[in-house]
Every structure is written in structure tokens, then in C-alpha cells.
Amino acid sequence: MKLAIIGYGKMGKTIEKIALDRGHEIVNIVEERGANVLKQLSQNGAEVAIEFSQPEAAAENIKACIDQKVKVVSGTTGWLDKMDEIKKYAKQKEGTFFYASNYSVGVNLFFHLNEWMANLMSRYSDYNVKMEEIHHTEKKDAPSGTAITLAEGIVKNHPDIQNWKLFEGDNVPENSPENIVPILSKRIDPTPGTHEIIYKSDIDEISIKHTAHSRTGFALGAVLVAEWIKDKQGILTMKDFLPL
Template sequence: MGMKIALVGYGKMGKAIERIALSRGHEIVLRISSQNRQLLFSETIKEADVVIEMTNPEAAFDNVKACLDAGVSVVCGSTGWNNEVPAAKQLAEEKGVAFLQTSNFSIGVNVFFSINEVLADIMNKYPEYEVSMEEVHHIHKKDKPSGTAITLAERIIAHLDRKKRWEESQPGAAEVLSIHPVREDEAPGTHSVKYSSAIDDIELIHTAHNRDGFAQGAVVAAEFIAGKKGVYTMRDVLGL
């Protein structure tokens, strides 16, 4: 049975989500952009079964909070607001609704996350390999490094004893995982993790061809949390 979805953020990504949601039998009951953002704070938002929030780091927490306060479950793909995510999770628990926030909805990227952890665990035994990362996105992306890159880095650090923190930099201190962000043209997103030694390189790369992977994953996540309570991740959605 189709859901009633509210879209908070109606740019290129929001329109891609709309197209895929409609193709899967769902109804878009509200499309919120900067021009009609006041609807977030009205009774209208309560018409939705689930909100899909995809805006920017500055607006994300206020948007999510307004929806959760209204008793509506939220899936959020905005990145760059990590410090406030725990408060949103706590609010969802208090309000008895569902909340899912991810740096990337793409099914392929979430498989990539899992492979990245397996490789880091293996490479923990081989200190002769230096690890570094690069991420490439379109010039309109506001946060740098990307949320996806930060997720990849955090999961590497959790499994690789020789790395203690990440930095947006060129390779420096031995305990630092370097992330090199690139902004060019309209690139949807490429993330690479590279282990280099004097003998060889091992490289993992995920390249998005368009926005459809993100949009499809967002709709699948909304389908998963509809009618549920609590905090979820894409691992829950995909069974990874």
C-alpha cells in the first residue's frame, strides 16, 4: 500500500525522489522548499506518513526537529550536521516515531561501506600500507569532506589501529587519515579508499553515475521505517 510522503528539499534530488516514489505507488502530499518552508511548522506536515528531508547543513536539524515534534517519522540525507544528530535521535525516541539519518542512501554505497570495513580489518595486519582517501562531488555541494567520506573514514579508523583521526589534508602525521576533497562540474559523487605500499596499491572506488541511486535508497528507507518507532540505519534497511 502506498505511503503519503512529504519532501523537505525540492531541488534536483527532491525531484528525483519524487519520480521514484511515484513509480513505486506512493503519493507526494507536500513539497517544501525555501519558498514555503513555513508549512513545516503547520498542521499540514501531519498529513504525511514519512518525511524525506534532503536540504543543507544549516537547515537540517530545525527541519527534522519540526517534523519529529509533529509526530511524523523522518528519513534524512542531509550531511554536515553530525553534532546535532544525537539530539534528533533522542527526540524521535521521545516522540515515539521513527528516524533514520545517513550520509548516503545509495544501496551501492552502503555495500561499499561494508566492504571498506572488511578491508580495513584485513589491512590492520599490514602496517606497510598507507591509507588515504579522495572524494569528488559537484561544485554546489556545501559540506567538505562529504558525509559519505567521513563515514568511510570513521569506519576505517575503527578497524585500523594505526589511524587515530581523519583530516582534510595531504598526507601528514602517521596517525592521521587524509581525505582529499575535490569539487568539479556536476559530478554526482566518487569516493575512493587507497592503500599504498612500495610494492603495490589496493584501491576501492565507488562512482555514482547519477542521482537515482540516492533517490531510490531514500524511498526504500522511507518504506522501511513507515509505521515503526525508534532509530534506524541503512544497515537495518538493507540487512547488511
């Protein structure tokens, strides 16, 4: 398969290595942003673009791929305020767009476990929930896209939880509202990504945790999705790729 890589940081380089190891051809590596740069995608025959760029560039990059009739797999976080706009654009242009906040198979299993646990814990009002997430210092957005997906999963499955709130520093205040998920974000090198959901009462504490040991799981998942999406159409997510 002919692939384009948009965004050539640490994740882009890991994706390149995995894609080449799996026998794919990299026909474009795009480090800049904008439609003029991305016009070359269709000229070089790219079938799928894997987009891990920057929050301020993601929407423009995705639109350019759709304009060039190149299917796009995006993992950039921190730009979700434009998600509805991008979905509408992809639908109007009959493009193929796949987004996930995290492409790791293990993390997506963790998403499912988190939702199940939120539903279970909603029956026990003595427990308050909070989340802690740790990433490397180069990660620009906080909380992480994975943390937001986890928080949204809790809100959807726990009737007493209405929203989430970001806290930065060492501690979540003890007097934080009970109807939110407090998210404590830390940036510590060289952590690829750790997420922990904690339910605490006066009596005890229950937690579930996912720890990434490297970027490989994220990058491999993105390449697997690119392979899968080649023959698909429309707006798709990990729930389509990995039904649970």
C-alpha cells in the same frame, strides 16, 4: 503512501519522480525551513517525510517532523554536530528518525567492503591509507558525509588509525601523520559522487572505488527506506534496513 519532500533541489526532484513512479502520493513539498512551514505535514496526512535540505536547516526540520508525528528519513549532510541532540529529541518524543549519509545500496555495500578491508590491511604496517572524494561544485560540505562514514569505518577497524583530516587541493602532503586518514576533497562538475580508498606502500598500491553515475541510486534508496520505515518505530540506520 503519503509522502512529504523537504528540500526541493536536484535530489528532491529526483525523489519526487521516483516516488510518483512507485505509486506514492506527494502531499507536501517544503522548500522553506522551520516549524511554522512544516505544521502542514500532519494536516495533509503525510506519513513519512524525506528530508534532503541544507545543513543549517536539517535539525530544525527534523524536529518539526517529529513534533508533527511524521516519520522522517534524512539524508542531509554537514550537520552531524547536532546528531546526538536530534537522537535524544526523537527518543523523548517517541518519534521515528532514520539517518544515512548515503542511501545508495551500492554505497552501503561499499561501506561494508571498506570496513572489511581496513581490518585486513591493519595487519600490514607497510601500507598507508588515504581517501579521495569528488563531487559536483554545488555540494556545500567537504568532506562529504559518505567520506566521513568511510573514514569512521576505517578508524573503527584499523587500530593504528586514530582520526581523519580534510585536505583540499590537488595533493595530500607526503608528511601527513600516519595515524590519520587523509581525505582529499575535490569539487568538479558534473560528478554525482566518487569515493576511492587507497592503501599504498613503497612496493605497490591497492584501492577500492565507488563511482555514482547519477543521483538515481541515492534517491531510490531513500524512497525504499521510506516505504520500509512506515511500519517501524525508533531511531534507525541503514544497518537496520540493509543488514550485512
